[in-house]
Amino acid sequence: MNMLEVKNVSKIYGSLHALSEVNLTVEEGKWLSIMGPSGSGKTTLMNIIGCMDKPSLGSVILDRQDITQLSLSELTEIRRDKIGLIFQQFHLVSYLTALENVMLAQYYHSMVDEKEAMQALERVGLAARAKHLPRQLSGGEQQRVCIARALINYPKLILADEPTGNLDESNEAMVMNLLHELHKEGSTIIVVTHSLEVSKHAQTTVVLEHGKVARVIDN
Numbered sequence: 001m002n003m004l005e006v007k008n009v010s011k012i013y014g015s016l017h018a019l020s021e022v023n024l025t026v027e028e029g030k031w032l033s034i035m036g037p038s039g040s041g042k043t044t045l046m047n048i049i050g051c052m053d054k055p056s057l058g059s060v061i062l063d064r065q066d067i068t069q070l071s072l073s074e075l076t077e078i079r080r081d082k083i084g085l086i087f088q089q090f091h092l093v094s095y096l097t098a099l100e101n102v103m104l105a106q107y108y109h110s111m112v113d114e115k116e117a118m119q120a121l122e123r124v125g126l127a128a129r130a131k132h133l134p135r136q137l138s139g140g141e142q143q144r145v146c147i148a149r150a151l152i153n154y155p156k157l158i159l160a161d162e163p164t165g166n167l168d169e170s171n172e173a174m175v176m177n178l179l180h181e182l183h184k185e186g187s188t189i190i191v192v193t194h195s196l197e198v199s200k201h202a203q204t205t206v207v208l209e210h211g212k213v214a215r216v217i218d219n
């Protein structure tokens with residue numbers, strides 16, 4: 001079964017085609033990476049798949065539902081229920097501790113449970129740092145809090161935009177290991193990356209150029 005079908009998707013800003021008739025299919029449980037030079041449309045595509053933006057033309061079927069037909073509030077619901085987002089900029093709330101940041105994600109899912117939030121932090125190896133504020137954590141630790149936060153609703157689809165962009169090698173390895181664990185557990189994973197190394201973790205790499213799919217590589 002397909003987790004995602006992107007069909008003839010274009011995103012047009014005035015005369016600029018950020019995406020131009022993109023087609024893409026991702027089966028459930030697969031790991032895809034999206035590469036391409038700066039400005040090729042990677043983030044635009046991720047935002048559309050992640051229900052944060054709508055295409056100008058074309059359709060996106062996510063988990064058998066056409067998300068291009070949905071209202072913004074319905075899109076927010078889908079994002080909460082089905083998608084775990086991991087960004088390069090960590091988007092942690094600066095005055096909340098690691099544990100509270102994870103609990104905030106639970107709050108959005110109407111299921112605040114400190115024990116479960118703590119278990120999510122344990123899972124990413126951060127139980128001992130639970131009471132620290134983001135600025136008291138290293139970049140790698142902050143990214144792992146983001147992963148704990150993304151995992152809170154057992155998302156079917158994990159979207160990661162440059163998840164290792166700011167990290168050193170050992171933290172990169174830790175983040176990639178976590179993604180592998182989630183993949184083994186059945187999550188579908190889509191990673192946008194500039195790194196060939198990171199892209200090779202995927203089963204398939206799609207290369208965008210000028211808003212179009214230029215190549216599809218089986219790794």
Ligand SMILES: Nc1ncnc2c1ncn2[C@@H]1O[C@H](COP(=O)(O)OP(=O)(O)OP(=O)(O)O)[C@@H](O)[C@H]1O
Binds near residue numbers: 045
């Ligand atoms: N809101 C917007 N309004 C106008 N143009 C936009 C908008 N968002 C993106 N673009 C343009 O669309 C194109 C694709 O942008 P996008 O951010 O998707 O590229 P990218 O591949 O993610 O780049 P990078 O690797 O630098 O993050 C760029 O030319 C960008 O300037």
